[in-house]
Amino acid sequence: MKTIYNILAISLTITLLFSCNEEQITNNHQRQLLAVAIDGQVGNPNIPGSLDEGNTTTITTYKELDFSNLALEIVVSPGATVFPESGQAVDFASNGNQYTYTITSESGISKDWVIAVDQFVNPVGGTWGIDKLEFYWDDWFGWGNSGLVPLTDKLPLSASGVDDIITFSAIELVDDAGIVYGSYMRSTGADGQSANYTNDLTGKDYSDKFDRITGASGNWQINADGTMTFTDANGLVTTGKSIEVIDANTILIKLDPGPQTWEIDWGDYFGNPENALNFAWDLLYTLKRQ
Template sequence: MLGCQPDNPNEILTSERAIISYFIDGLQIGPAEINRTPNESDFTIYVIDGMDLTSVTPVIEVSYGATIYPASGEAVDLSSGTFTYQVTSETGDVRDWVLTVESFDNKLQGKWKVGKPMEFHYFIGEGESWGWEGVKDVEWTLPGAGAATDNELEFMTVGVDEVGNLYGTGTYSAGADSQFETFVLEGACLGADLDYAPYYGRMPQGEFDWVLNLTNNTIVLTQDGVTETTLPIEWEDTEDFSIFQLAFEPQAYELGWQDCNYNELELNYGKKVWYTIIREGAELPDEEEEEDKDPVIPEYSPISLNGDWGIEDIGFWPGGDAGICDDYDNILRFSNESFDTSTGILSGDFQYLAGADGILTNGNGTDWVVFPESGTFELKILQNPDNTESREFWTMKFIATDGTELEVPNAVEGSGADNFTLKFNGGFAGSDQEAHWYKFVRNFVGTKPCDGETPVDPTPDPDGIFPEGRWTAREGVLLNTYYWNSDDDQGHQRYSDSQAADNDVITFSEVEQNDQVYTGKITVDYGADGTFDVGEYTIKSGTFTYTVTGEEWGAPVGNMVINTEDGGTITYSKTNLWNSKGDFDFQIKFNVDGIGEVYYRITDK
């Protein structure tokens, strides 16, 4: 047995005789397609039609220790379309490998056009119980994007690069309307206009060069040798490859959470944008409308509510946490439930119990839902036959012992057996545009602190409702017009040309508190560019008096008077102080004739 071993055990011979890779620089498109089975050994390469193949010098890699004939780098004639190589292993075993040469069908070659409006998919609050997503035409929010719909696109192949990628030239030209798409949002939350072209405008206008990477199916567009855009190509399922999408991620999330309107928020949290491109002369297939299917009653209830449910989250749109501190440790208790298979209603008894603080609901005067303390409930459970996990047809109703009803106007949200979310319209302002929700979790006791919690200790609190220190722009020291709940409500809009105020720094020092009155020193640094002149309301250095007059949405509201260093007096009639934990923190408001309410918005963060 020992006599059968080689002198060097590390030099064990192998019978492997495979072709690992095969490439012809300047001719071959993409990697070779290598096929090896117990009975067959063949591979295929693709080249541009019409290329001279009478004398080519491929680079070939074979198995360790094996040799190939003809050798790597040796000229061969592939003009017949087939060629046979012989690979010999270290042990002397020989295998024939048959090469097939095929012309590459560049499906992009030729003329195309944008066949339908640009679309984008957005997802706001991804991973959160309150999150939502959807697909929209880009022109819905950015009307200038509609100009793309009839634009034309042409690809012309030039050759193959050193790694097997096709390259060529192309043009993107305006259609019948002679216009390219634009992406300007008028009246954005943080200013007059906002150009989304860096995020949503990726197509080079005019002539460009392109490289088609067949390994990952992406195309790189370069214009003037400078601007480079990489776009994935996603082919539609058509027999003639006449439709594809150029898709990309807009990455506008860096613009942040702008909550003055839904449309801007959707743009900022867009996940994918795409052009739908169709070949010249082709047509988009008729979109089949999905047949609405009636919801069905399940054979049994997919959830049991019996037991105690605590509040994990109370929130509202727009703005985040609701500031309802008293409710967080409350318990919603269900019992005696039964499920009616004829109606799909899970019913039983409920109690809404105060937590350890003994307070059942908030008392800050906001327009918020108040749960009945006890009675019966009806959870109507209907299922989407195509998605039985969906709760889109679930509805909830509470019937109090006195006969009054609390009906949840939206579908019950959430997933699984251990959580559900009740979502109401109206928010704290009673607007249909807003919503608020309670998220309940089984056997949970809420302890989350709330935004807007106001200290009642009369002694000065450096971390309380008027902390001393440096206050800066929340997103620029903004002066905004704001029309709450009116027909022309456009949310927070920049007031005139006020950018010079964006880098102002306001410092409060030597603050003293006497009950609900705060006094101290205010110092305003306008920066090198000065500040925006709003006449008698231009904020200045001096001493201040801030008097708390009440509450609004769980935070103090009051008046501020500044006695300026130059002997003047500035009176701001309404000032919201949202606490250092709040959302906007500090709004110093005044009224401008013919304009309405305007305010500085600053933060100590």
């Protein structure tokens, strides 16, 4: 009986110890950077999603700010703290336009996070000539009927638009979501002819797929994820897939040409250009600065 009483006493002691200290003990080691914002922010910063993915992120602003006295709004894991605090002005300029913040978990474990700040440069502002207009197609049958080719290979009449000129405005608006807005104008090139997307063999018009930065004017936007969207004067919206700055004088804009029609000429599977045109997945504009 004495042994049983001893065991009960020990168990009661352990229970009381845990009860007394449970408010002082925590297993919350979370020290994640969840969000960061700056005045005039463009897009969303690419913050590593876990502690194993890195500790560096970049935030972009279109405003001319004093990088020696920047105050960021910072959100961290619940229960954690950040130093310097959210809203506290710090000197980014003396540190290569970046600063190291320390996030400490509720349990007292710390992690350093490096936040860099970039000045946004409008990648499309100015006047450009269409240097190449290509499309990628794939019917997914796996018989080699796929590839990236100049649009003129399948629609020879589209050559009239390949030398067109596109002028993108400077930034006209940046909204609270970090989306950048502007306008554009498109004019004919040296040949003086507007783009023609008609298949000269069948008479079928493919403007709905390939006339995508279309019309004499319209609006553009650079989305929070860095892609571009175009809306022409008639309200046609074209979704961008990516924009790549090749060099100071060259950009590549990849657009969505719209849904595939899934029509195949099995009688001339490799020869009929419409087999490729119907299965266009990407439309690529290579633009050269004028």
